[in-house]
Amino acid sequence: xxxxKGEKFRGEHTAIITQEMWEKTQAKLSSSTRGSxxxxxxxxxxxxxxxxxxxxxxxxxxxxxxxVPGTNKHYRYYRAVSDQKIKAGTSGLPMMPAHxxxxxxMEHVRMILRSTDITTEVFKAIRVLNNPNTQDLDEYKTSNxxxxxxxxxxxxxxLEQHRILHLLLKKVVIYPERIDVSLHPSGVANLVIExxxxxxxxxxx
Numbered sequence: 001x002x003x004x005k006g007e008k009f010r011g012e013h014t015a016i017i018t019q020e021m022w023e024k025t026q027a028k029l030s031s032s033t034r035g036s037x038x039x040x041x042x043x044x045x046x047x048x049x050x051x052x053x054x055x056x057x058x059x060x061x062x063x064x065x066x067x068v069p070g071t072n073k074h075y076r077y078y079r080a081v082s083d084q085k086i087k088a089g090t091s092g093l094p095m096m097p098a099h100x101x102x103x104x105x106m107e108h109v110r111m112i113l114r115s116t117d118i119t120t121e122v123f124k125a126i127r128v129l130n131n132p133n134t135q136d137l138d139e140y141k142t143s144n145x146x147x148x149x150x151x152x153x154x155x156x157x158x159l160e161q162h163r164i165l166h167l168l169l170k171k172v173v174i175y176p177e178r179i180d181v182s183l184h185p186s187g188v189a190n191l192v193i194e195x196x197x198x199x200x201x202x203x204x205x
Contacts, residue, residue: 046158047076048102048165049172055080055091056175063098078174093174101179105172106153108181109165112188113146122146125189133197145192167191 047063054060059082066075076098080091112118123142126134137145153161168187173180 046162047078047098048158048162049078049098049105050162052166052169053078053101053172053174055082055093056173057082057091059083059091061096061174064095092176096174101172101174104179105165105169105181108179109168110150110153112168112181112183113150116143118188119143119146122188122192125186126192129186129189129193131193131197133200134193137192137196142192145195146188148195149191164191 049061050063057080059080061078061080062084064077064079066077067073068075077095078098078101079095080093082090083093119139119142123137123139126137126142149164156164167190168183170182170184170187171180173182
C-alpha cells in the first residue's frame, strides 16, 4: 500500500523507457552527489533509512552494527531508541535486519514510481511548483521520468540513494506485521524536476 497526501494508492504499469532517457537519467543521478568523500560515496554500509525510520510506538530507530569476530562480516540492524534507553522489548520489535527492511522499503518506493494513480498526483504537484524546466512536461513524460529513477537505482552510490530517499519519504513506520511508507507531498515532484533539469542541461551541452 502506498500513502500519498493522506490517500492510499495501488497499481503499477510497465513503463516505456528509451535508452536515451535511461542514460540521461543515470548521468544525472550518478553525478549529483557533490562535495562528498569518495569512500562515503562507495560505502556499502550507508544506513539508507537513518532519520526516517520509526517503530510503531513512535520511537526513532537507529542503525547499529555487529561484526563477527575473526571475519570480515558485518551485520547491520535498526533498533528502536526506546529499547536502548528504557529496556529491551519496550518497542515490541526485535532488532530489524537493515538489508531486509531497506529492501522492503525500496519495493514500496518502486511501486510509487510505477503507480499510474500517483503519476497524476505528481504531475499536478509539478504544475503547482511551476518550475521553468518542466513547462513542457505532460503526464506521459512525468511517468517515464519517475520510472527512470527506478531503472537506475541499483547503479547509484549509497549516499545518493540515501539523499533520494530523504527527498521522497516522510516517514517509515515498522509494525510487527507490516511496514508503512509515507511520502513527502512534493517529494516525487521535486525529484522529477531534478531529472528534467539535468536532461535539459545535457541537451544544451
